Amino acid sequence: MTTEPTPAITVVAAIIRGEDGRICLSKRPDNKHQGGRWEFPGGKVEGGERLSDALARELHEELGMEDSLSSPFMTIAHQYPDLHVTLHFRDVTAWRGVPEGREGQQVEWFTLEQLPGLTFPAANQPVVTAITLPPLLAIAPDAFSLEQLLDGIKRLDPLRTGLYLRSWTHHPARDTVLEACAAEGLKVWLRADSPQGVAGGIPEGVFGLHLPGTVLADCDARPDFGGLVSAACHDQQALDKAVSLGLDSALLSPVNPTATHPDQSALGWEKAGQWATGLPLACYMLGGVGPEDISRAREHGAVGVAGIRAFWS
Ligand SMILES: Nc1nc2c([nH]c(=O)n2[C@@H]2O[C@H](COP(=O)(O)OP(=O)(O)OP(=O)(O)O)[C@@H](O)[C@H]2O)c(=O)[nH]1
Numbered sequence: 413m414t415t416e417p418t419p420a421i422t423v424v425a426a427i428i429r430g431e432d433g434r435i436c437l438s439k440r441p442d443n444k445h446q447g448g449r450w451e452f453p454g455g456k457v458e459g460g461e462r463l464s465d466a467l468a469r470e471l472h473e474e475l476g477m478e479d480s481l482s483s484p485f486m487t488i489a490h491q492y493p494d495l496h497v498t499l500h501f502r503d504v505t506a507w508r509g510v511p512e513g514r515e516g517q518q519v520e521w522f523t524l525e526q527l528p529g530l531t532f533p534a535a536n537q538p539v540v541t542a543i544t545l546p547p548l549l550a551i552a553p554d555a556f557s558l559e560q561l562l563d564g565i566k567r568l569d570p571l572r573t574g575l576y577l578r579s580w581t582h583h584p585a586r587d588t589v590l591e592a593c594a595a596e597g598l599k600v601w602l603r604a605d606s607p608q609g610v611a612g613g614i615p616e617g618v619f620g621l622h623l624p625g626t627v628l629a630d631c632d633a634r635p636d637f638g639g640l641v642s643a644a645c646h647d648q649q650a651l652d653k654a655v656s657l658g659l660d661s662a663l664l665s666p667v668n669p670t671a672t673h674p675d676q677s678a679l680g681w682e683k684a685g686q687w688a689t690g691l692p693l694a695c696y697m698l699g700g701v702g703p704e705d706i707s708r709a710r711e712h713g714a715v716g717v718a719g720i721r722a723f724w725s
Pocket residue numbers: 423424425444445446450451452453454455456470495497499533534535536
């Protein structure tokens with residue numbers, strides 16, 4: 413028996429952040445596909461239209477916003493029972509006017525903390541998680557002294573940068589480091605040493621658990637941890653595994669050759685971009701990249717960039 417392929421559409425959707433950090437959402441009319449759920453405003457791309465133009469047109473039609481500008485945030489490909497959608501979520505960086513429902517739809521602003529309590533179209537779960545992630549992820553260097561690390565933590569901007577403690581996860585002074593992070597409001601990831609998580613338990617307030625490649629390979633279910641879970645991925649097989657376990661993010665590496673891993677051949681931007689684009693999890697590009705590569709990373713399907721040395725200046 414052959415089955416008819418379902419129709420496929422390309423959609424642009426807006427992440428509109430207010431000055432207070434709240435996000436503007438609209439409610440899909442009950443009679444539409446995924447009706448009655450909250451959505452990131454947007455709609456179908458018309459033939460030949462550039463994504464930025466399509467979104468500006470939709471935001472004008474649906475919300476009365478004028479001259480909006482946007483840049484890539486994340487792309488998710490999703491198969492609904494009746495429809496295949498490729499959703500290009502874009503950060504709206506500028507506009508004129510006050511968003512209001514011009515098609516009778518409800519429009520509201522929500523804090524990031526409120527988002528998990530809302531009902532979205534099924535395709536949206538990964539982007540709802542991704543917008544809570546910092547665009548930069550600094551990895552704590554093994555070679556830092558405690559003093560250097562505590563000093564570095566004070567200089568990171570918690571709105572822009574998160575911290576992966578890596579080998580510091582088992583450092584005798586780990587809890588002092590965690591207290592310093594909490595005082596600054598930094599989001600922190602610890603390194604899992606087995607599919608069970610971190611020996612001795614994961615302290616309260618830790619935002620994420622990161623699975624090195626060997627731990628990911630040993631997992632046959634998502635680790636039992638209430639926060640976000642990420643994984644190191646150096647190949648397509650690892651990424652597939654991260655997706656199948658329902659993880660939230662992946663560190664894709666090495667994008668470029670690095671001095672510390674000269675034996676590992678680099679993926680290059682193009683291949684890393686092909687892997688990252690469309691996945692239902694947030695990717696960070698890692699390996700020979702710095703904070704200045706954030707736009708390039710987003711154009712290649714990642715939500716952020718991660719690294720060691722370049723992130724501590
Ligand atoms: N706008 C928007 N659409 C989404 C999101 N998530 C998601 O799965 N979709 C799906 O993507 C498609 C977008 O279509 P739409 O109904 O907004 O299209 P449109 O504005 O061009 O409307 P129209 O068809 O009435 O002209 C729908 O099938 C919708 O279910 C989202 O966050 N925002």
